[in-house]
Structure formats: structure tokens, C-alpha cells
């Protein structure tokens with residue numbers, strides 16, 4: 001991506017890519033089948049707009065199905081595990097053939113990284129912190145913080161989260177990182193060495209420590225609209241027990257994890273009714289969360305490309321980017337890395353899922369082990 005070109009806010013083609021269309025760096029190519037990787041609803045969900053006077057309903061437009069399939073409920077996961085449909089499940093093991101464990105494939109990954117500069121991208125929720133009922137309590141452990149700090153001392157490392165940037169900074173509390181909030185719509189990147197200095201939408205700023213940084217906010221003009229919608233969403237969901245609305249700055253997130261499943265259609269309908277008045281906003285589905293965001297051609301994949309460019313690493317053949325994430329929104333980043341043949345995605349999931357990732361890890365504790373191993377490996381080769 002040329003940072004000097006203008007970033008027109010137009011949605012890209014959202015057709016799912018098949019593995020055969022996607023590149024993976026040589027050596028990072030486990031023997032997966034040639035069957036296409038597809039998503040039940042596509043990686044981005046198109047918003048059904050009201051074209052007639054007849055109100056579309058969340059059941060008919062597919063929202064409700066997407067809400068139900070957005071991630072297993074705690075009950076379902078524990079029921080599955082208690083019936084042995086978890087770690088020992090044959091389906092999971094055969095899925096591992098397609099998406100091998102990044103821990104079991106660690107030597108393969110580090111072999112591929114020899115002579116290359118690793119850049120790490122980490123999602124937050126479900127990757128560094130476990131999924132919990134209250135989004136305000138999704139804390140990461142001190143051990144995880146240590147692992148992140150150590151790995152960030154070895155490689156350029158960025159957090160790319162759907163949360164607002166200040167919130168994710170507060171949760172992570174590691175200074176050595178780059179942070180992108182609101183699904184990459186709010187990026188702080190270094191000013192020195194940075195190609196982003198020339199970007200028309202980058203604004204020079206200073207961080208909390210007074211260090212010069214560049215701020216990139218491609219959806220800045222949407223702030224008043226998102227604020228307005230946040231207010232409407234809060235108002236129209238206030239009577240739904242368990243529903244909460246989170247202000248993610250460039251994105252309004254409506255959580256329904258704690259809403260009784262019988263009322264999910266009401267949540268969907270209320271969000272739909274608000275959204276239909278805002279054609280410049282669209283909806284994406286996260287894990288038991290409906291996310292309203294601007295219709296711009298920007299996602300976590302674009303954020304990864306932007307950061308690589310900002311770090312001056314985009315046109316280098318000796319870069320291996322690794323993105324670790326658990327969510328549908330992370331698929332854009334997995335896909336972006338495949339497309340430019342610059343690295344690989346690692347999907348964090350305890351259950352089989354289609355993905356554009358190359359490897360998998362089961363849960364945040366395996367992520368921590370992987371990050372620790374990377375830091376140890378780096379120290380060992382530096383000592384040679």
C-alpha cells in the first residue's frame with residue numbers, strides 16, 4: 001500500500017477468498033486441503049437496507065442467525081467439554097491437520113523466520129485476555145503482561161483491538177507496543193523512521209510521555225455520528241436486561257452476551273432500526289456483540305498493512321509478520337498477510353472454525369506460551 005495515495009472510504013469486495021487464491025510464505029505452508037475457506041456469512045456482513053415501506057426483520061435478514069453463531073455460549077462450551085467434545089475431540093484433531101498448532105509447529109515457524117525480521121500483531125480480547133461476561137473486566141494476567149513485554153523487547157509488536165485505543169492501552173499497560181484501537185481506525189505509530197509522516201491523514205501528536213507520535217484516524221469525520229448513534233443505542237436497549245453499549249470511539253458495540261437468548265432478536269431489531277437511518281454506518285458481528293461502524297474501506301487487515309508501512313517494513317522481503325487473533329474481525333488481518341505473502345495468521349480457538357489463518361492456538365494460555373517461546377528463541381539466536 002502506498003501511504004501517499006488517498007484512502008477513499010469505499011467498501012472493498014467482501015467475497016471470501018479460497019486458500020488456493022491466497023499466498024503463504026514458503027515454509028509456512030502446512031498440508032491443508034485445497035478446499036476453499038468460506039464463511040457462513042462472509043467476513044463482512046452487508047447491511048440489509050429498508051428499500052420499501054415494509055420493515056425488514058432481524059429474523060429474515062440473517063442477523064439473528066449471525067448473532068447465534070457468533071461464538072459458543074459459556075454453557076455450550078462447558079457442556080461440549082464435559083461430553084469430551086473439547087480437547088480430545090476427533091473433529092478438533094482433524095481440524096488441527098488443517099490449522100496446525102503454532103506450538104507444535106514452532107520449529108517450522110522459527111526456521112522460516114531465520115534471517116528475517118519478525119513483526120508481531122496481537123488482538124486483545126480472547127487472545128491476550130480470556131472472554132468474560134463483563135467487558136470492563138477482561139483483564140490480562142501479570143504473566144501474560146510479562147510475556148507481551150518480553151516479546152515486544154525482541155520484535156516490533158502492535159496490539160490491534162476493536163476496543164477504543166485508550167481502553168486497550170489501560171488494559172495492556174506495556175509501553176513498548178504500538179496500539180491500534182477501534183478495529184484499526186485509531187492508530188498511534190512512531191514518528192521517527194516512519195513513512196506515515198508523509199501520509200495526508202496522519203497528524204503529528206505527542207503521547208502521554210510527551211514522545212512524538214503520529215496519529216492516524218481514517219474515520220475521524222464520523223465521530224459526531226458515532227456519538228449520536230451511541231446515545232440512541234443506549235436509549236433503545238436500556239430496557240433489555242443484560243444488554244450493554246460500549247463506546248469504542250469510532251465504533252459502537254452492543255453486547256448481548258448477558259441477554260437471555262429469547263431476547264436476542266429484540267436486541268438485533270433495535271440495533272437494526274437505529275442503523276437503517278444511517279446509511280453511512282454498517283454492522284459487523286463479533287463474539288456476542290453487534291458492532292456499528294463507519295462504511296469505510298478500513299479494517300484490521302488495512303491497519304496491519306498501514307503499520308508495516310509506517311515501520312518502513314512493507315516493501316522488505318526479509319519481514320515475517322505474525323498476527324494472533326480469535327475473532328471474525330481478525331480474519332481481515334489473516335487475509336491481508338496471505339495476500340501480500342508476508343507472514344501468517346494464528347487463530348486462537350478451542351473449537352474448529354474456518355479461517356484464513358495458517359496456524360492455531362487453543363486459548364490465551366497457549367498464546368502466552370507461544371510468545372514466551374518466541375522471546376526465548378530470539379535470545380538464543382542472539383547468543384550464537
Ligand SMILES: O=P(O)(O)OC[C@H]1O[C@H](O[C@H]2O[C@H](CO)[C@@H](O)[C@H](O)[C@H]2O)[C@H](O)[C@@H](O)[C@@H]1O
Nearest residue numbers: 124125131132133135138161162257287288289
Ligand atoms: O479486537 P478485540 O480486542 O478482540 O476486541 C473485540 C471486542 O472485544 C470485547 O468484547 C468481547 O470480549 C468481552 C470480554 O471478554 C466479552 O464480554 C464480549 O462478549 C466479547 O464480544 C470488547 O468489549 C469489544 O468492545 C471489542 O470490540
